[in-house]
Structure formats: C-alpha cells, structure tokens
Amino acid sequence: MSQAQxxxxxxxxxxxGADPAQAQANLAQLFKLPPDRAEALVNEAPVVxxxxxxxxxxxxxxxxxxxAGWLSEVRLWEAAESTDTPPAAPPAPESPRAAGPAPLEASIAPPGSLLADxxxxxxxxxxxxxITLAEPGATIGDPREIPPLRVDxxxxxxxxxxxxxxEDPTGR
Structure with missing residues (x-):
C-alpha cells in the first residue's frame, strides 16, 4: 500500500487579525506571483x-x-490510491477555472470613443x-556687475x- 497523499x-x-492588503502582498511574495494574479487566486477560492x-x-x-494571513485546508487526495485500477468516473474539476474559460461577453468600442464617463x-x-505684468522690453531685475575671473x-x-x-618631459 502506498503512502497517503x-x-x-x-x-x-x-x-x-490579518490585514487584507498585507495578506494579499504576503501571498504574492510566498508564491512569487504578480499582485493581480494573487488577487485572482483568492477570488477564485477555494483553490488547490x-x-x-x-x-x-x-x-x-x-x-x-x-x-501569510490566509486559512487553508489539508485534505486526503483520492487520486493517490492505486494506479492499477482505472477510475470509475472522471474526476470532478477542483476549481471553477479547471472547467474551462467562461464565455466572454465583451465588445470593442469604435476608435475615438470614450471608454469611461x-x-x-x-x-x-x-x-x-x-502679480503684475511688465511692458515689453522692460528690465525686470536690477543689473549687477560680475567681476572678471582671474586664473593663474x-x-x-x-x-x-x-x-x-x-611621456614625462623631465625624464623621471
């Protein structure tokens, strides 16, 4: 008999006591997922x-x-039984996403249309x-004299x- 799985x-x-935003970030970090994928994972729960x-x-x-801030369950995996006998019935999908993509009800807006109100x-x-406006050509600031730069x-x-x-010209 094989070990239970x-x-x-x-x-x-x-x-x-878990903060929702922090728990979401912890889940993304734990499974090395982008934040939007971690959010989708939680929204699809329960997920194996x-x-x-x-x-x-x-x-x-x-x-x-x-x-990480999330509750989970550990359950016996029935598919771990014997591999000698074929399964009596096909296994049921474990999550809604395993059944296939849902029909998409989307449309494309014509070019130039506003997508949001x-x-x-x-x-x-x-x-x-x-604030006042000076006439054209007027000197706005007081001119100051800048001393010439003396460099040795x-x-x-x-x-x-x-x-x-x-090469060193002194021969050193």
Missing amino acids: YRVILTGTLAS IKKGLDEATARKYQAALHK PREVPPLQVDLSG LSELSLAAPGARLD
Whole structure:
C-alpha cells in the first residue's frame, strides 16, 4: 500500500487579525506571483494550491499560508490510491477555472470613443492679485556687475607639435 497523499486548499478566508492588503502582498511574495494574479487566486477560492504531498509537507504549506494571513485546508487526495485500477468516473474539476474559460461577453468600442464617463473637474482657484505684468522690453531685475575671473596659468606650458604626451618631459 502506498503512502497517503494530501492536497492543500486555499479557502480564500483571511486568518483572524490579518490585514487584507498585507495578506494579499504576503501571498504574492510566498508564491512569487504578480499582485493581480494573487488577487485572482483568492477570488477564485477555494483553490488547490498543491496536491500529491505527504501529510508533513502539506501541514508545512498550511502553516506558511496561515503565517501569510490566509486559512487553508489539508485534505486526503483520492487520486493517490492505486494506479492499477482505472477510475470509475472522471474526476470532478477542483476549481471553477479547471472547467474551462467562461464565455466572454465583451465588445470593442469604435476608435475615438470614450471608454469611461468624463469626470467633472472643478476649476482651479489661483490668487493672481499680487502679480503684475511688465511692458515689453522692460528690465525686470536690477543689473549687477560680475567681476572678471582671474586664473593663474603661469605654471602651464604647451608641448611641441607631434610630441608624445604620455611621456614625462623631465625624464623621471
């Protein structure tokens, strides 16, 4: 007789005291999923997370999910019985998504049409009473005199045309 195998099922219920947003982020991090896929996983619950596990490993998955903020169940996996006898009936789908995609009731909007209702944006209230406009060509700021820059270049020299600049001219 083979060892009993179990499956871990995410119920989609938050553990007591868990923050929904943090639990969602923890689930995404635990299974290395994008946040939108983790949200879809919870919305499709109950979902089989893992199957064909021994009881100790299944309990580890359950503990990890509880630590992430989610309740889960560990159930005996019936498909782990004998492989010698064919199944009497085809197995029922374990989740709604296993049955196949639902018919899509979508349409495509014509080009240039608005996809959302326009929002009413209140006019911006800006106080311009302290601002004046100068006439064209007027000097706006007071001109200031900038002193000339004095740079000492007496230590610098020019090499002869064609001289190698990577060699030390002093011979050191």
